[in-house]
Amino acid sequence: MATRSQVEQYIPVAGETYDVVVAGGGPAGLGAILGASLQGARTLLLEARSFFGGVAAIALWMPMNRLLLNGGGRGGVHDLFVQKIKSFGPLAWREGKRNFIDGDGLHIHPDYLRLACMELLEEHGCHYRLYSPVTGVLMDGHTVNGVVVTGKEGRQVFSAGVTVDATGDGDVANLAGVEMVQGREEDGRSMPVSLVFALANVDVERLFDFLQDSKRFNALLDEAYGQGYKVAAWYSFDRTTLPGVVSVNNGALRDIGNIDATRSHDLTVAERLGIQVATDFVRLARDKRIPGLEDCGLMRVGAAVGVRDTRRIVGEYVVTLEDAESGAEFDDVIARKYGAVDANQLYIGQMKSGFAYPYRSLLPRTVDNLLVAGRCGSATFLGHAAGKSMGNMMELGQAAGVAAALCVDQGVTPRQLDVRKLQAVLRQMGVHL
Template sequence: MRHITNNEHWDCIVAGSGPAGLGAAVACARLGAKVMILEAAGQPGGTICAVPFMPVNRLRIHGKLRSEVHEAFVQSLLSFGKAACYPGPEDSVNGDGFCPQPEYAELAIYQLLEQEGIELKLFSPVVDAVTENGAIREIIVREKQGMIHYRAKLFIDATGDGDLAAAAGCGFWEGKSEETVDPSIAMNADFMLRTQDIQEKSIHMPITLGFSLIGIEEGPFFTWMGKNTSSFKKILGKEDEKGRYIAAWYAFNHGTAPGVMGVNNGAWIHQKLTSSGLNSSDLTDARRNGVRVAADLAAILRENGIPGCECCALDRVGGILGVRDTRRIEGEYTLTFENTQESAEFKDTVARKYGAIDANQLFMGKMDSGFAYPYRSLLPVAVDNLLVTGRCASATFLGHSAGKSMGNMMELGCAAGTAAGLCLKESVLPRNLDIDKLRNTLKEQFQVKL
C-alpha cells in the first residue's frame, strides 16, 4: 500500500470523536492549540450517535452547568430545536442528560467543531504509530489514498478501544478484572433474561446494535410497559422458544417525532459470552444478530397486541455498533472499584464521575456526589507524548464501569485536552505538567467542579 506523509503541522491530534474525543479536542483548542480529530467511522460522536434517543447522561450536574466544554456541546444541540433532542430521565442512574436524534447530534457536533476551529476527518482509522525514544513520532492512518503519516506534538487516544496507545506499544487489560462487589448494592435485574450466564461467564459487556421503531402510540405503550414488566418478560421467553432473536433487556426512549421510539438493549441473548469488540468476527455477529433483534422486536410487539404497537415497524438501526468495553490502557494509576466505594480523593483529581456502576448489571455505589478521577489514569506508562482518555483510560473493569456514561467521559476528555493544551504552551511532557496549574485551569477557565 502507498505510504504518504502529510506535512501539515498539528499541535495535537485526537483519535476518536466520541464524548471523550470531543471534550479533549474542544478543551485543547480553547487553549490555543491547532487540533485535528481523526475518526475511524463515517460519522462523528461515537456512542452519542449509535443508539437513537439514548440519553447522553450527566451533561450537567443537578441541572446546572457541568463545564464550559459540556455546555458548548449542549448549546450546539439545543440550537437545532425540539427536533434535535429533549431532556433525559431524571434518576440517580441517568440524570442531567439529553436524548438526541442521531442526525441532529451529528449536525451539532459539526457545528461545535467548526465554531471551535477544530478539523475533523471521518473515515480515518488510526492503524499504527511510529515511536522513537518512548514518544510517538508519527501516526499512520488508513485512508483511501493509502497509509497517511501524520505528525503532531501531542496525541490523545480517545478511540475507546485504545487503538493508538496499543499500536504505540502501551500495555493494556481487557475484560473483567478480579473484583468482587457486595451483592447488597446490586439493583434488581429481574427484567433481564438469562442474567446468570451473562453476569457470571461473560468476559466483556455485550456489544449492542441500537435501533428505533416507528408507528408506536407512546402513551398506551409506556403505560402498559410500566405496569407489565413480568408479562413482557414471559412474552419474550415464549418468543425465544419459537426462535425469535431476543435481547437480554430493552430500554425504550420516545423520539422527537410522533410515533418514533429508540431502543437500547442488552444484545442478543445468544451472543457468545466471549464476544470482543476487537474481533471482527464477533463484531460481524453482533451486527447481523442485532439487526435481527431489531426486526423481531417490532414483530413481537405488534403480534402480541402490546398496546400502542398495532402499527409498529422497524425504523432504522444505529450507524455504528455500541461497544461497551475493550482495552484499558495501563496508566500511572489504575482506578479501581474500591476507589469508587471509599470515595478516594487524589491530589491530582482532574474529573469526577457520577451515576451508577453500570457493568451491564447496575450497582449503586457511593457515587451520588461524584467520585474523583486522577490525572495519572490518563498518563500511559509506556509513551511520553500521549494521553489516553474516555473508556480506554487506566481503570479496572468496574473502576471504568463506575460512571461510564457520556457526560463523565466528556469530562475525562476535557481533562486530557486541557492537559495537552497546557503542555503545548509550556513545552513540557504530560507527565511533567504542574498539577495545580492543570486543576486551576480546569476550575477557572472551564468551570469544572473538582
C-alpha cells in the same frame, strides 16, 4: 456555513503538524479536541467512521447522561455542547430520564448531533477528518510524535506535539506498545455489544403505560423466546424527539456469549445477530399485540453495534470499584464521575456519585507524549463501569485535551506537567473539580 470552500478550510493536508492530534471523535474525543482548542492549541480530530459523536450518534437518541450537573451547567465543553444542541430546538433534543443510572442527560436526535459536532469544531477552529482510522503511530523510542492514518489514499502521517487517544478501544496506545487489559478481570468477559434500533408508528403513551408492568412484559418475552423469536437479554425504551418514534436499547441476543469487539470476527457475529434481534422484536411486538406497538415498524437500526468496553490502558493509576464506592478523592483530580456502576448484566450497583478521577489515569505507564481518555482510560473493569456515561467520558477527554495544549505551550511532556496548572485552567473553564 457551509460552502465547500468554507468546509475545506478545516480539512487537513496530509503530512501537516499539529500541536494536538486527537484520535477518535466520540464524547471523550470531542471533549479533548474542544478543550485543547480552547487553550489556543492548533488541533486535529481524526475519526474512523463517517460521523462524529461515537456511541452518542450510533445509539439513536440514547440519553447523553451527565452532560449537566444537578440540572445546571457542568462548565467547560459540556456547556458549549449543550448550548449548541439546544440551539437546534425541540426537534433535536429532549430532557433525559432521572433514575439511579440515567440522569442529567439529553436525548439527542442522532443527525442533529452529527451536525452539532461539526459546527462546534468549525466554530473553535479545529481541523477534522472523517474516514480516517488511525492505524499506526510515529514513535521515537518510547515517545509518540504523531499518528499514521490509512484511508483510501493509502497511508498518511500527521505529526503532533502531544497525541490524545480517545478511540474507545485504545488503538493508539495499543499500537504504541502500551500495556493493555481487557474485560472482567476474572474471566475476560465484556459488557454486551448492542445494536440499538428505533421504532416508528408507536402509540407512545400506551406503550409506556404497558411497560410499567415489567412482569407482564418479561413473561411475554419469555414466551416469544420459547417460540423461537430471537429475543434480547433486556430491552429499554426511550422517547425521542419525534412523535410516534421510540428508541430501543437492548442487552443483545440472549445466550450470544462474549463478544470481543476488538475482533472483526466477533463484530460480524454481533451485527448479524443484532439485526435479527431488531427485526424479530418488531415481528413479536406486532404478533403479540404489545400495547402501543400493534402497528409499529422498524425505522432504522444504529449505524453499527454499540461497544461498551474493550481495551483499557494500564496507567500511572488504575481507577477501581472501591474508589467509586468510597468516593475517592485525589490531589491530582481533573474530572469527576457521576451516576452509578453500570456493567449491564454483569454488575449494577450504587457508588458515591461525583468521585474523583486522577490525572495519572490518563497517563500510560511506559509511553510518553500520549494521553488516553474515555472508555480506554486506566481503570479496572468495574472502575470503568462506575460512571461510564457519555458526559463523564467527555470530562475525561476535556482534561486530556487541556493538558495536551498546556504541555505544548510549556514545552513539557504530559508526565512532567504540573497538575496544579491544569486544575487551575479547568476551574477557570467552570469545571467543578
